Amino acid sequence: MTSSAERGLALLAALVALVPPPAAAQDAALAARVRRLVAAAWQLDPAAVRVELPAEAPPVADTAGLRLAGTGGDGWFALVIGRGARAGALRIRAAHVEQLPVAARALPSGLALADADIRWEERPRYGPPRAAHEQVRAGWTTRRPFPEGAALVAPGVAPAAAVAAGAPVAVEWTSGAVRVSLAGTALGAAGLGQPVRVQLIGRPGLRQGIVVAPGLVRLPS
CATH class of the missing domain: 2.30.30.760 (SH3 type barrels.)
Known part of the structure; x- marks a missing residue:
């Protein structure tokens, strides 16, 4: 390859490096970083986390510092970008896939649940994983009737x-x-x-x- 051709390729590579990535690529990179932050906060695998960024989110450099603020109740966090007086923030929402217990059939009130009464389905949950004492299992009692497919969650069900x-x-x-x-x-x-x-x-x-x-x-x- 001639020296002029090499200089041309080097110039082309430099120009490509100066062109910002497409917005879709920037959003995907930012979403991946935020997923990792949420997964660490909720002690989950990042693959189980989904994040929703605002449509008007500005470009964020790959080197910009990121941290989450807030409790994550109902999935809502403030995503703090940068540090010090120049830091900004975006409101984002996160969910994860959980195994949710649902009624395998129509269930009456006052029933002590058996394994056959519970069907497990994957559904998104906005917010952190349920605490151990909130996880429904056989032996819990229904406090109201449940149609088939309805989510078995407190306060509609409670442990004995x-x-x-x-x-x-x-x-x-x-x-x-x-x-x-x-x-x-x-x-x-x-x-x-x-x-x-x-x-x-x-x-x-x-x-x-x-x-x-x-x-x-x-x-x-």
């Missing part, structure tokens, strides 16, 4: 109560090898794995713990 409102409960607190056992009264009904507030006998104030067995509440360490 392992602690009754007003009932005495054993309360334990552990830290390493230290374990303290106390007596208390549950201020509400709750199932296994669910939070409940308790009044400790002979102690002021209320505490919140997790029901770990029938009649047993564990306080956070």
Whole structure:
């Protein structure tokens, strides 16, 4: 190849580097970066996350700093771009694919769910993954009728109560090898794995713990 041809190719390559990528490519690159941020916040695989950017989103350089602000409730975040006084922000929404329990048939109120009553479907959820105590399973009870295909979610369904409102409960607190056992009264009904507030006998104030067995509440360490 002649030196003039080489100089021509080098000039062409330099010109190509100066041309910004198409808007669609910029949006895809930004969406991929935001997916990774949301996945880290929600402790999910980025492949399970979907993000929605505003149509009027300005171009964002690949080297620009990005961070999320907000709780992600209903999927909404503020995407902060840049740092310091020159930082800007976009309002974005994120969802992830969850395995949602739905009624496998028409279900009456007051039914203790069996595995055959629950069908699992993939559906988008705007917001973080459900907490462990919100995940419906066999043994939960319907609080209202459900048509076939309806989502089985609280408060329409609830776990069988392992602690009754007003009932005495054993309360334990552990830290390493230290374990303290106390007596208390549950201020509400709750199932296994669910939070409940308790009044400790002979102690002021209320505490919140997790029901770990029938009649047993564990306080956070």
